[in-house]
Amino acid sequence: MIRIAVDAMGGDVGPSVTLPASLAFLDGHPEAALVLVGKPELMAAHPLYARLRSHERCKIVDASEVVTMDDPIEIALRRKKNSSMRVTINQVQNGIAQAAVSGGNTGALMAIARYVLKTMDGIDRPAIASQLPNAAGGATTVLDLGANVDCTEDHLLQFAVMGSALVAAITDNPAPSVGLLNIGEEAIKGGETIKKAGKLLRSASDSGDINFYGNVEGNDIFKGTTDIVVCDGFVGNVALKTSEGLANMISDFIKAEFSRNMLTKIAAIVAYPVLIAFKNRFDHRHYNGAALLGLKGLVFKSHGSADAFAFERALNRAYDAARNNLLERVRERIAHAAPLLGAAQIALSTKMALPVSSIPVDSPVSTPAH
Amino acid sequence: MIRIAVDAMGGDVGPSVTLPASLAFLDGHPEAALVLVGKPELMAAHPLYARLRSHERCKIVDASEVVTMDDPIEIALRRKKNSSMRVTINQVQNGIAQAAVSGGNTGALMAIARYVLKTMDGIDRPAIASQLPNAAGGATTVLDLGANVDCTEDHLLQFAVMGSALVAAITDNPAPSVGLLNIGEEAIKGGETIKKAGKLLRSASDSGDINFYGNVEGNDIFKGTTDIVVCDGFVGNVALKTSEGLANMISDFIKAEFSRNMLTKIAAIVAYPVLIAFKNRFDHRHYNGAALLGLKGLVFKSHGSADAFAFERALNRAYDAARNNLLERVRERIAHAAPLLGAAQIALSTKMALPVSSIPVDSPVSTPAH
Numbered sequence: 001m002i003r004i005a006v007d008a009m010g011g012d013v014g015p016s017v018t019l020p021a022s023l024a025f026l027d028g029h030p031e032a033a034l035v036l037v038g039k040p041e042l043m044a045a046h047p048l049y050a051r052l053r054s055h056e057r058c059k060i061v062d063a064s065e066v067v068t069m070d071d072p073i074e075i076a077l078r079r080k081k082n083s084s085m086r087v088t089i090n091q092v093q094n095g096i097a098q099a100a101v102s103g104g105n106t107g108a109l110m111a112i113a114r115y116v117l118k119t120m121d122g123i124d125r126p127a128i129a130s131q132l133p134n135a136a137g138g139a140t141t142v143l144d145l146g147a148n149v150d151c152t153e154d155h156l157l158q159f160a161v162m163g164s165a166l167v168a169a170i171t172d173n174p175a176p177s178v179g180l181l182n183i184g185e186e187a188i189k190g191g192e193t194i195k196k197a198g199k200l201l202r203s204a205s206d207s208g209d210i211n212f213y214g215n216v217e218g219n220d221i222f223k224g225t226t227d228i229v230v231c232d233g234f235v236g237n238v239a240l241k242t243s244e245g246l247a248n249m250i251s252d253f254i255k256a257e258f259s260r261n262m263l264t265k266i267a268a269i270v271a272y273p274v275l276i277a278f279k280n281r282f283d284h285r286h287y288n289g290a291a292l293l294g295l296k297g298l299v300f301k302s303h304g305s306a307d308a309f310a311f312e313r314a315l316n317r318a319y320d321a322a323r324n325n326l327l328e329r330v331r332e333r334i335a336h337a338a339p340l341l342g343a344a345q346i347a348l349s350t351k352m353a354l355p356v357s358s359i360p361v362d363s364p365v366s367t368p369a370h
Numbered sequence: 371m372i373r374i375a376v377d378a379m380g381g382d383v384g385p386s387v388t389l390p391a392s393l394a395f396l397d398g399h400p401e402a403a404l405v406l407v408g409k410p411e412l413m414a415a416h417p418l419y420a421r422l423r424s425h426e427r428c429k430i431v432d433a434s435e436v437v438t439m440d441d442p443i444e445i446a447l448r449r450k451k452n453s454s455m456r457v458t459i460n461q462v463q464n465g466i467a468q469a470a471v472s473g474g475n476t477g478a479l480m481a482i483a484r485y486v487l488k489t490m491d492g493i494d495r496p497a498i499a500s501q502l503p504n505a506a507g508g509a510t511t512v513l514d515l516g517a518n519v520d521c522t523e524d525h526l527l528q529f530a531v532m533g534s535a536l537v538a539a540i541t542d543n544p545a546p547s548v549g550l551l552n553i554g555e556e557a558i559k560g561g562e563t564i565k566k567a568g569k570l571l572r573s574a575s576d577s578g579d580i581n582f583y584g585n586v587e588g589n590d591i592f593k594g595t596t597d598i599v600v601c602d603g604f605v606g607n608v609a610l611k612t613s614e615g616l617a618n619m620i621s622d623f624i625k626a627e628f629s630r631n632m633l634t635k636i637a638a639i640v641a642y643p644v645l646i647a648f649k650n651r652f653d654h655r656h657y658n659g660a661a662l663l664g665l666k667g668l669v670f671k672s673h674g675s676a677d678a679f680a681f682e683r684a685l686n687r688a689y690d691a692a693r694n695n696l697l698e699r700v701r702e703r704i705a706h707a708a709p710l711l712g713a714a715q716i717a718l719s720t721k722m723a724l725p726v727s728s729i730p731v732d733s734p735v736s737t738p739a740h
Binding site for chain 1: 553561587588589593603607608609612617622623624628634637640641644648651
C-alpha cells in the first residue's frame with residue numbers, strides 16, 4: 001500500500017484545505033493511505049478531524065510547530081525541528097510514507113527536504129518541476145522553477161534527465177522530448193552556459209539518456225512543442241509567474257466584462273458552456289503539485305493558496321509518482337547518464353588545477369555557479 | 371516638421387504592410403513627413419505606391435538590397451551596405467529623419483543601428499523596450515527584451531534610466547516607477563548581480579535619477595505594479611515570448627470553443643460586445659513598436675509579422691518619441707545619473723587591478739559580463 005505523508009498545516013490556511021482534500025483523496029483511492037501531520041489542537045478544531053482520526057487508512061502524527069510562509073530558511077531548518085513540515089518529510093525518510101506533500105514555504109521545504117532526505121547521487125542540485133497546460137491539449141513540464149538561480153550546463157542536463165524520468169513515470173511516454181529554453185533566433189542565442197548546455201544535451205540525446213529536441217523559446221511552453229522545457233530557476237520562475245499574471249488578468253477581465261450590465265450578464269448565461277470549457281482547460285488548480293526532484297525521497301509542493309480541490313490534485317500527483325516508482329526511475333536514468341555527468345564532473349575537478357584558458361570552450365565543462 | 375524614416379521592405383511581407391500603414395500615418399498626422407526606403411521595383415508593384423510617390427510629405431529613397439529575416443548579423447552589417455534597413459538608419463544619422471522604423475530582423479537592426487548611429491555616451495549597451503498591457507488599465511514598459519543576454523548591475527541601472535526617459539516622454543508621468551524583476555520571496559532572491567542591482571537602483575532613487583519601487587516578480591508585469599520593469603535580455607525575452615504563447619493559446623481556445631456548434635456560435639453573437647472589448651484590450655497590435663534605447667538616434671522595431679494596423683502603431687510610437695524629444699531626455703537623464711554610472715565604472719576599472727577578494731560584495735561594483 002502506498003502511503004503519502006501530508007503536512008496538514010502548510011499553505012495559507014492549513015487544515016481547512018488539507019483535511020477535506022485528504023478525506024476526498026482517501027475516498028478516491030481505496031489502495032492508498034495517508035499520514036496526516038499537524039498541531040493536534042489546530043487539526044482537532046476542524047469538523048472532518050474526527051472522521052480522519054478514525055479512518056483505518058489514515059494515521060495522525062503530531063507536530064508541535066509550524067513553519068510560516070515568511071519564516072527565513074534558517075529558522076525553519078535550525079529552530080523548528082518539530083515542525084509539521086519537518087515531521088512530514090521525516091515520514092519519507094524513515095520509510096513510513098513513500099512521498100510527502102506540503103503547501104508551505106517553498107524555500108523552507110526545499111531546505112528541509114535536502115537536509116533530511118539528502119541529494120541523490122549524481123545530482124548537484126534538486127530542482128522544482130511543474131506542469132503548464134499547452135495548446136497541444138496536454139501539459140508541458142517545466143524545470144527548474146526557482147530552486148536554483150545560477151545554473152551550469154551540468155545542472156541543466158541533470159534537470160533534463162530528472163524531468164524525463166518524471167514525465168515517463170506519470171504518462172505513457174517512455175521518451176518524452178526535451179527543449180532547452182533560449183531566446184529568439186533573431187537575437188544573440190543565449191550566453192555561454194546555454195550554448196554549452198545545448199551541446200551537452202545533444203550528447204545526452206545521442207547516448208539515449210534523453211530525447212533532445214533542441215532550443216525552444218518562451219512561446220513553445222504553451223505551444224507544447226516539447227514535453228519538457230529546461231531552464232535555470234530564475235528564468236523558469238519568471239516565466240511561471242509572468243504566465244500566472246497574464247492568466248489572472250485575462251480571467252479577471254472576462255469576469256468583469258460579463259458582469260458589466262444586464263446584456264452582458266445574459267451573454268454570460270448563453271456563453272456558459274464556453275466559459276466552463278475555458279475554466280476547465282486553464283484552471284491552474286488542475287496543475288497543482290510541483291515535484292522536488294533529485295532528492296532521496298519524493299516530495300511534492302502544493303501552491304500556498306491552493307483550495308481543497310487543488311490540494312487533492314497535489315496528493316494525486318504524489319500518489320501517481322510513488323505508485324509509478326518515480327524515485328527509482330530518476331535513480332536509473334541518472335546512473336545511465338553518469339558517463340556524461342561524470343565527464344563533466346571530472347572536467348570540473350581538472351579545471352580547478354588548470355588555468356581556465358587551457359579548457360576548450362566547446363567541451364562540456366562545468367563551471368561552479370559561485 | 372518631424373520626419374520618420376521607414377524601412378519599406380522590413381518584416382515578413384514588406385510593402386503590402388508598410389505602404390498602407392505609411393499612407394494611413396500621413397493621413398492621420400498632417401504635421402509629419404516620411405522617408406520611405408526600399409527596392410524601387412518591389413515598392414512600385416504596390417497599388418498605393420503612386421500616391422505615396424506623389425505625396426508632398428513623402429520622400430522615396432531607393433535601396434538595392436534587403437536584409438532577410440534569417441540573414442546572419444555579419445552578412446547584414448558587412449555585406450549589405452545598401453540594404454533598405456541600413457539606408458533607413460542612415461536617414462537618422464544624416465539628420466534627414468528624426469526616427470527610423472523597421473520590421474526587419476532584430477539582431478541585424480540592432481547591429482546596424484549601433485554601427486551607424488553609435489552608442490550614447492554613458493551607455494554600455496543599447497536595450498530593447500516594449501509595452502505590455504496591464505490590469506491597472508495601462509501598459510507596463512519592459513526592458514531589456516533580448517538585446518543583452520548577460521547584464522551587470524550597471525547595465526540594469528542604465529536600462530532603468532533609459533526606460534524612465536521613454537515612459538516620461540510618451541506619457542504624462544514625469545517620475546514613472548521602476549521595478550527590478552526578481553524571483554519569489556519564498557525562494558532565494560536572485561543571484562549576486564540582481565542583489566547588487568537592487569542596491570544600485572536604490573542609490574539612483576535616492577539621487578532622484580529614477581523612482582525605484584523595489585523588486586517585482588513576473589506577475590507584477592501584468593498587475594501593473596510599476597510603470598517600468600527592468601531585467602536582463604534573456605529573462606525579458608523569455609517573459610515576453612511566454613506571454614505571447616499563453617495569449618495565443620487562450621485566444622485560439624476561445625475562438626475554437628465559440629465555433630464549436632450552432633449554440634456556441636449564437637453565444638458568440640450574444641457575447642460580441644465582451645469579445646470585442648477583450649480583443650481591443652489585449653490585441654498585441656496596439657502595443658507594436660519596440661524602442662531601441664541608448665543609441666545616438668531614435669530607432670523603433672516593429673514586429674516582423676505586423677499587419678498594416680500594427681505597423682502604423684509603430685510609426686505613431688516613433689513619431690511621439692521624436693516629437694517629445696526622447697533622445698534629448700535620455701541624454702539628460704543619463705548625464706544626471708553619470709556620478710552613479712561613473713562610480714560603478716571607476717570601480718570596474720579598479721577591479722581589473724585588484725584581486726577580486728578585495729572588493730566588498732555589498733558595494734555597487736560592476737562585474738564584466740564575460
